[in-house]
Amino acid sequence: MKTLTQIPLGTRVLFGEAAKKRRRIERTIFSVFEAWSYQEIIPPIFDYYDVFTKGMGMELEDTLYRFIDREGNILALRPEFTSLVAKSVATRLADQPKPLRLCYCGEVLRYETPRGGRQREFFQIGLENIGGENVRSDAEVILVAIESLKKLGIRKFQINLGEIGYFAGIVERIDFSREDLSKIKTLIDLKDVVGLKSEMDRLNLSERRQHIILSLVHLTGDGSVIQTGRHLVSNEKSHQALNNLENLYEELKRHKMDEFITIDLSEVRGLDYYTGSIFKIYVPGLGFEIGGGGRYDNLLKNFGCDFPAVGFSFSLERLMSLES
């Protein structure tokens, strides 16, 4: 028998200064969330398996802690908060005035190899803005994220801002199989231009399409990237995505926050539920992003209630690992 003192891989205990630091970070961030009128929601730690798998994508689905109750229902421990918040809004808060501003903090569980400062149980703090007008609520959640970081004393950070619709518009009309699309996405994500070229040759993609996809890998930089992206493609969906992104960027500029923003159209990875703007936050000196989020306009439909929504979360472990 294993000794009672052994700990399961992926868990940890916080005490002393570490515990104090964690609570201090939580309080600081919550004070910012509150000032922006976000109210805390405390969802359950487990729910039906299907609640989490709707729209989350295979990558995360494989990491779920699943179990079966005595009636034979499949349940899962929460791997993220957004699905639970969406479900609660659809079932309990649908008739409240919009936008609904909700925030949360707590543990999430994923069965994966502990890495990047995260265990199998790790902590997220974040918020969701549900039913709000597109650009304004996108800008709002980014402004809240920026203010939270500043309040924590983190002065240097970079927010990579993209639009999922741009890439979606590009690949929509190409007849890819699921495997081919996922291969292409992986190569874009690795930034492997040479591998991408030979894979697209194998798939007999036209020269124009190859040019677009290869250019995509480097579509990162200041506001001018939006214009570059526009000249590259002609399809409606990608242009619509860029219009959204431009409006959002202009809105952030009005708040004089564009110094923190890098436009990044090369990001193709992420949870499947994102439908519009997406962003990731990086801090110099840390090898992993400390948080991120995006727009997910179709998720609430799964729960029978059609509201657009946007949100983000920080990884508390990673915030803690930054020197204050």
Add this chain to the structure above:
Amino acid sequence: MSKPSLTFALSKGRLLDEAAALLKKAGIEMASDINSRKLVIPDTQGRFSFFIVKPVDVPTYVEYGVADVGIAGRDVLLESHADVHQPLDLRIGLCKMVVASPKATAKRNYKDLSAVRIATKYPHVTTEYFTRRGVPVEIIPLSGSVELAPLLGLSDRIVDLVATGRTLAENGLEVIEPICDISARLVINRASYQIKRKSISDLIQLLAAVIPA
């Protein structure tokens, strides 16, 4: 002198001389002898700070951002599943990952064996390769001299890297099937790629221009 803009992890051993030669062709030279015992070496222009670590550790240093960039063999990248950007195949450190077997039993079919016993430094790659083909394997993880395992009866087969095939031949082994081509890759930490974009894209361009055809 300002702080070096990029920290650079290099693999100790076989790959080191080839990597240093490639960097030199790209105009990046180490300030002191790479084969000295020093662990951290700057380049002559103060742009990089190199450290030389065990090959299997390069992806780890880069994934965690302790090194912004690194040069790592595809073998260790496949084995580690490190979450890093891999923009360039540097075409150095060329070899193949193969399944090899003693000559006497090379013709034996997998179907005759209830489970193949395989000694390797690459347990993940090996398991994935065989289970995808429906062949049950028993992995014997070793960290060196893998060719010895079948000679001493520790395993039926091995999965290892082969460059010239000489070591295999000298130990009475032969290649029975290739798994994949191996070469060294430039690897980049995801956050560094975003935050130090200018220095990193300069480096990629410099190296891309000197990759052997």
